[in-house]
Amino acid sequence: MKALHELSLTEASAGIARRRFSPVEYLDALQARAEDVGGKVNAIVRPLWDEARAQAVKAGRRIPRSGPRSALDGLPVGLKDIIDIAGHPTTCHSRILLDNQKTADAAVVTKLRSAGAIFPAKLATHEFAIGGPAFDLPFPPARNPWNTAHHPGGSSSGSGAAVRANILPAALGTDTGGSVRHPASHCGIVGMKATYGLVSRRGVFPLAFTLDHVGPMTRTVADNALLLGMMAGHDALDPGSAAHKPENYARQMKKGLRGLTIGYVRHFHEKDQPASAEMAASLDAAAKLMGKEGAKIKAITLPSLNEFAGVNRAILMAEAAAIHGKWLRERPGDYANLTLRRLLPGLFMRAEDYVQAQRRRRELVAAVEAAFAEVDLLLTASSMDVACKIDDSEAVELTYPRQARTPFNVTGHPALTMMCGLSKLEGLPLSLQLVGPSFGEAAIYRAAEAYERAAPWKGLRPAL
Amino acid sequence: MKVFQASSGGTRYRKRPLFFTQARVPEAPVLRQAKPLSMGATIQMTEEEILARAAGFTAGLKAHPKEVAEAIASARRIAGAFKAPANETAEPMPAYAAPISAKGSRA
Numbered sequence: 001m002k003a004l005h006e007l008s009l010t011e012a013s014a015g016i017a018r019r020r021f022s023p024v025e026y027l028d029a030l031q032a033r034a035e036d037v038g039g040k041v042n043a044i045v046r047p048l049w050d051e052a053r054a055q056a057v058k059a060g061r062r063i064p065r066s067g068p069r070s071a072l073d074g075l076p077v078g079l080k081d082i083i084d085i086a087g088h089p090t091t092c093h094s095r096i097l098l099d100n101q102k103t104a105d106a107a108v109v110t111k112l113r114s115a116g117a118i119f120p121a122k123l124a125t126h127e128f129a130i131g132g133p134a135f136d137l138p139f140p141p142a143r144n145p146w147n148t149a150h151h152p153g154g155s156s157s158g159s160g161a162a163v164r165a166n167i168l169p170a171a172l173g174t175d176t177g178g179s180v181r182h183p184a185s186h187c188g189i190v191g192m193k194a195t196y197g198l199v200s201r202r203g204v205f206p207l208a209f210t211l212d213h214v215g216p217m218t219r220t221v222a223d224n225a226l227l228l229g230m231m232a233g234h235d236a237l238d239p240g241s242a243a244h245k246p247e248n249y250a251r252q253m254k255k256g257l258r259g260l261t262i263g264y265v266r267h268f269h270e271k272d273q274p275a276s277a278e279m280a281a282s283l284d285a286a287a288k289l290m291g292k293e294g295a296k297i298k299a300i301t302l303p304s305l306n307e308f309a310g311v312n313r314a315i316l317m318a319e320a321a322a323i324h325g326k327w328l329r330e331r332p333g334d335y336a337n338l339t340l341r342r343l344l345p346g347l348f349m350r351a352e353d354y355v356q357a358q359r360r361r362r363e364l365v366a367a368v369e370a371a372f373a374e375v376d377l378l379l380t381a382s383s384m385d386v387a388c389k390i391d392d393s394e395a396v397e398l399t400y401p402r403q404a405r406t407p408f409n410v411t412g413h414p415a416l417t418m419m420c421g422l423s424k425l426e427g428l429p430l431s432l433q434l435v436g437p438s439f440g441e442a443a444i445y446r447a448a449e450a451y452e453r454a455a456p457w458k459g460l461r462p463a464l
Numbered sequence: 465m466k467v468f469q470a471s472s473g474g475t476r477y478r479k480r481p482l483f484f485t486q487a488r489v490p491e492a493p494v495l496r497q498a499k500p501l502s503m504g505a506t507i508q509m510t511e512e513e514i515l516a517r518a519a520g521f522t523a524g525l526k527a528h529p530k531e532v533a534e535a536i537a538s539a540r541r542i543a544g545a546f547k548a549p550a551n552e553t554a555e556p557m558p559a560y561a562a563p564i565s566a567k568g569s570r571a
Contacts, residue, residue, distance in 0.1 A: 210558060310545025317542060325520075332524040340528065344535035345542060347519040353543040358556035360549045365557070 004029035006461075009169045009223040013071045016063060023056040023063070023074030027120065030076060034121075034167045037464045040148050043162035044121045045081050045139045046088060052076060052120035059116055072230050073116030078163070078171035080156050081122040082129055082205040083214070085109055092205050093125045095138050096327055096334050106203025107235050108172065108214050115230045121168065124158030129174055129207045130320065131339030132400075133157065133390050143390060144186060146428050146462040150387040151396060153186030155179040159217045160187035165464055170218045170227050176207040177312055178382075178405025180215035181417040181433065186387040188419040188429030188460070190224045190448070191217045193405075195438045196412030197242030199228075200235035208319035209240065210358075211312065211409045220458070221418070221449040225249040228441060244439055252446035258294030260447060262287075262434075263375035265300050268404040272305035275384040275402075282421040282430040283381055286451065290379070293454050295447070298375055303367050308407035311364060314349065314357035315410075321346025365411045369437075377447055378435040380404045382417040386428040404433060414441045416448055419457045512536060 004026055007015065015021050031049045038044055059074030068074070079085060082092045084102040091097050105113060113119075124142040126132050133141035133151055142157035144150040145165040152161045156173025160183025163171050173180040175193040184191025192215050199214045206212055216227035232246040264287050269275035275283070291297045321328070324343050332340055371378065384402040388395035408415040414436045421430035432451075436444040452458055509517075512532050516525040525532050 307546050310542065313542045313545065317539070329520050329524060332521075332528055337531070341531050341534060344521075344528075344531055345538040347521055348515055348536050348539035350543065353539075355556050356543075356549060357546065358558070359551075359554050360546050361557045362554065363549060 005033040005166045007169065008220045009075055009218060009226060010071070010220070012075055012169060013068075013073075016074055017068060019064065022060040023118070024053065024060050026074070027053055027056045027076060027118070030120065030167060033165075037165050038167060040464060041143045041145050041152070041161040041165050041167075042140045043123055043142050043158040043165065043167060045091065045093060045124050045158065046122035047120070048085075048088065048122065049120050051087075052118045055118040059118070069114070069116035070230060071226055072112065075117055075170075076120045076168055077112055077117045077227070078121045078123045078159060078168040079109065079119055080125050080129075080159050080171070080173050082125055082174060083109060083172055084203040085119055085122070088122065090205060091122075091138070092128045093131075093137060093139055094127045094335070094339075096331065098138060102203075104203065107200035107238065108231050109203065111200075111233065112230055117230070121162065123156075123162055123171055126155035126157065126179075127336050127339040128205065128324070128343075129155040129176060129179055130342045131155070131336050132342070132396055134336035134338045136336045141390065144387050144428070145464055146188065146387070147426065149389055149391075150426075150428060151186060151390045151399060153183035153383070153387060153399070156183050156217065160184055160189060160191070163187070163189050163217050163219060164462065166461070170216060170223055172231075173215055173217050174204060174207070175213045175215050175405075175409065176211045177316060177400075177409055178403055180213070180217060181382055181405045181415065182399075182403065184217055185382040185417045185431035186429060188422075188431075188457075189217055189219050190221055190416065190418045191215060192224050192228055192416045192441070192444075193408065193414065194228055194232065194441055195242065195244075195414045197238075197240045198244060198414075198439070198441070199231045200233070200238040200241055202235055202238045206323055208316040210319065211316055213409070221445055221452050222250060222253065224416070225253065225441075225445040242439075247442060249441050249445050252442045253449045255446050255450075256294060257290055257447055257450045260294075260377060260443070261296045261298055261375045262290055262447065263298050263300030263371055263378045265302055265378055265380040265404075267301060268305050269381035269384055273384050273402050273404070275381055276386070278423050279381065279384060279386070279430055283379070283432055286420045286432050286455070287379055289454055290447070290451060293450055297379075300371050300375060300378060302371060302407070303364055305404055305407065307360075308364060308410050309401060311357045311361050312406040312410050314353055315361070317346035318349045318354040318357075321349065361410055364407070368407070368411045368413060372437040376436075376443055377440070380433045380435060382431040382433040386423045386426055386430065408435055413438055414444055416444050418448055418452065419460075420455065421457065422460060
């Protein structure tokens with residue numbers, strides 16, 4: 001029998017509904033877990049256990065009396081510390097915003113709160129969701145639960161580490177160039193960057209307006225679909241919000257892979273950014289298993305990864321400079337050196353280059369759209385390597401370009417990453433990415449759940 | 465090191481040691497002097513100094529010269545990292561959309 005802290009969101013929800021344990025007992029088990037292993041992974045920058053406990057007490061009284069508000073009622077969700085929660089600062093893991101006290105919840109927090117969710121912690125991030133695992137900041141960088149000498153991925157590093165370390169069953173991250181899917185890949189959990197605009201970004205500190213997404217990070221596919229369903233929905237106060245009704249994203253689950261055509265984009269990891277032999281083999285094995293489970297696998301060619309990466313960088317740098325320009329000019333020394341180096345190129349980009357990148361972006365979107373005329377989903381690599389050592393600065397630099405996640409920030413298509421094996425040498429997670437047409441999240445979850453069920457990785461967990 | 469010379473007529477790119485010859489890097493920004501210099505007066509500035517000044521990062525350059533040089537090189541690499549769009553008159557993303565007037569608006 002699983003310990004309480006090991007339960008997934010859906011398992012905990014069922015346990016509370018059947019009165020096997022209360023929201024308070026569940027939260028207490030997670031807090032004990034955080035006290036036990038939290039110091040090893042540095043996932044939490046601001047614990048809010050007492051406040052969460054008060055909410056859990058209320059949920060524990062409310063649920064037996066009037067039933068749960070939703071399947072999330074009384075359940076904890078961690079927040080990357082660039083997402084606002086009323087009454088606490090949003091530091092963005094930076095000394096620049098240590099006193100950035102917020103009086104209102106981010107829109108996504110409001111939605112989750114109304115569903116009954118509680119928020120026991122603000123979680124570590126790369127500074128302003130761009131820096132990297134830096135050691136010259138007010139908080140230490142999060143570490144990988146599979147091996148704490150390794151990078152957990154970023155920038156939603158604390159979210160990935162907390163979920164995989166069983167400190168929390170779920171957390172929110174943000175994704176501008178892959179920052180939900182990178183830690184999900186390195187920590188061996190499920191991370192979804194939904195269609196651009198599906199989840200409101202209001203109350204989330206921006207990195208690059210036209211690329212930013214908020215996404216759920218969980219240990220199972222079912223949990224991820226559940227959480228996204230509570231987060232999605234139009235927000236008239238977010239200029240990028242899509243006028244799209246939220247759905248039951250789990251509705252296609254259990255349908256299996258039969259009837260789906262999956263385009264396998266091999267050139268991303270074979271030619272454009274050659275992956276490690278083990279990562280490439282794990283992707284081939286995943287494609288083979290999906291085929292065995294009934295999917296039709298078809299080779300698909302998209303524009304080069306480097307094209308997508310170039311466009312992503314040009315847009316991200318220019319938009320980020322427009323956000324950070326004042327601080328960069330007035331207090332550059334208050335950023336971690338790594339963050340300063342990441343942000344500074346934006347001050348030297350030409351306006352013309354930004355517009356050309358946005359124009360090229362339209363062509364790249366069209367190329368990916370054309371692929372979806374032939375297939376239901378795409379299968380690609382996520383990271384080209386397993387997580388590197390966190391203190392190996394050269395290897396850390398390489399982990400950001402050696403990936404296939406930025407294409408779908410550029411195009412806005414939904415993309416999910418999940419585990420597809422463990423490396424034999426390091427014992428670290430290998431990962432794949434499933435991509436769908438715009439607002440095709442339900443089909444992605446269908447395929448991901450079928451793969452999760454068929455593959456032998458679901459029960460694997462790090463020995464912390 | 466690349467050296468720029470600023471004169472009262474603006475800044476021209478020079479490659480050491482050929483001072484007072486014509487520029488060859490068209491994208492280098494022209495530096496306007498806050499105080500007009502007398503005719504023929506010159507000041508010498510590095511490429512980093514000119515670009516940092518154009519970006520409003522003069523003070524930061526003194527504290528972070530290595531990072532500025534790296535950022536300038538990185539910005540140039542990024543600008544050349546993707547193909548030029550096939551149609552130079554195509555609308556870039558995201559297209560501007562006129563706001564929808566609120567209910568009750570007199571518009």
